[in-house]
Amino acid sequence: MEESSGVHSEENKSSMDKDRKRRLKTPAQVMALEKFYDDHKYPTEEMKSQLSEQIGLTEKQISGWFCHRRLKDKKLFRDEACPSGRQDHSGAVIQDRGSGLVQDSCGSTKHGDYRHIDPREVESRRLYRNDFPAADLTYEHATHYTGTVSGTDNTSSESSSSSQDRLFCQTEDPDDRENSRYLTHNGVIAPINATSEKVIGYKPSGYLKVKGEIENAAVTAVKRQLGRHYREDGPLLGVEFQPLPPGAFESPIRNTIREPYYVGNPSLPHSPDISGPERQPSLSNDLYIERENCGSMHGSDNQDKISHPQFKQNSTVLNHTKPFCKQNSFSDLYEDSAGETTVYSNKRNQRMSGKHDVEGMRTDAIANRHTHYDGKIASELHDYDNVSPNIIHMSEKVKLKPSILIRKPCESVDTDTEERGLSMRMKKKEKVNGKLKGIKEYGNQVNLKMHPTKEMMVAKRVRPDLPKTGYVKKASFTGMPTWKHRSKGSVMEIPSSFSEDETAETSSSLE
DNA sequence: TTGTGTTTTATTGCCTCC
């Protein structure tokens, strides 16, 4: 039994055909698939092909997996959203896209009326998003949760996963954002501020609204961003206010807008504002933590980025290619794999990884995230030891991508026909924008900043009693196959056999 | 250890679109 999980992957490709027996995909494979799925619900033929190469599965398997994955999402959404359709998460999901569409009759038909999300929109976002300057993209990370701040309903199906990932790796310097701008798909340059996300349509997914802590973080982030446009003495740049009458305000009002500044200020570990919910360190906190961790883990490298915007421009990608503050390289990640209880070390763990690395991860991605960074990164990282280093190479872009992801309830499929049609169109679109854009970009993207959630390992199977929320499901899997080279047919960085025991071997190879 | 329930994977059939 043991071998089935860890070893089967080796023969996955080779023996899969001859051996009809069902074989579980390795956690690494699953993560890669999930990650890819986050950005491409409907991968093109080429994508599948490359992906199959990457993870050592057949295209058929890939297709099947994606198919089932979509069904899974759909089913989950149906189960959750249909009953009442009023649950927090479901409701959020429903309005997630802000398309103004309401949830249809719950559970109606196979056409997934759950939402009216236009896959094209989603895909297109990804597409044009890919074109965004990295810096811009990075900015997005911080703005994902700002939807609530702006007071607008988030309608974007921003996947919690993606956003979470982004949150994770917010090593970008806030200063960057100052100059960063969003390029809309129309080519319009949207100023970076709270409204920018509107332009792009990226808003925190609905469920985020329920995440008070996150909101808090989002608020902080927005403030920080907005703060860029504020002068030291208050008014927005370019806006002159008449001087207040003397004593107009007895007690000095703290300019919350400027707080963000403080947040970014290395000198201050925590903005007073962000100290909110303990459980959910604010975004800013994350930044700090990350910074701290990065600093401790990787020297001043990260700090440099943070403190020096100029670096950001050049290293935007790098920033993201260094999940977890550069991640310490995969070797580090896998370092402990041998000694630690790896996923493959025991059946249960394996299962866990299979499930929780992927899904469990989602469950508490946000909640747990903070703890991950909280000085436990190193220890927690090896939870992913089963992940192929290749995969771990997490492409930053992925994170940056607008993960449309929230497919869960929010993104589930529209109508079959519609979706299909859209799918086709999406494909075309992708081709237009650069065929393998998505997949190629993944090449750079494997970021293992996946939430090394220990909880995942600890987490048990999701029980019915546990709220299975769509958004939960959508947690991100950061593990992604690495398409080292973005050029088509480029040599993958992935070891010849991804399916091989990803743990020790691959890790060592990386080193 | 066994039984039960859940999840995941594989297969098949049908439908839609080009």
Place this chain on the structure above:
DNA sequence: GGAGGCAATAAAACACAA
């Protein structure tokens, strides 16, 4: 007609309780 996708189904793998 072929390709791609969805849904249904079966079966394996696994988790958990008794």
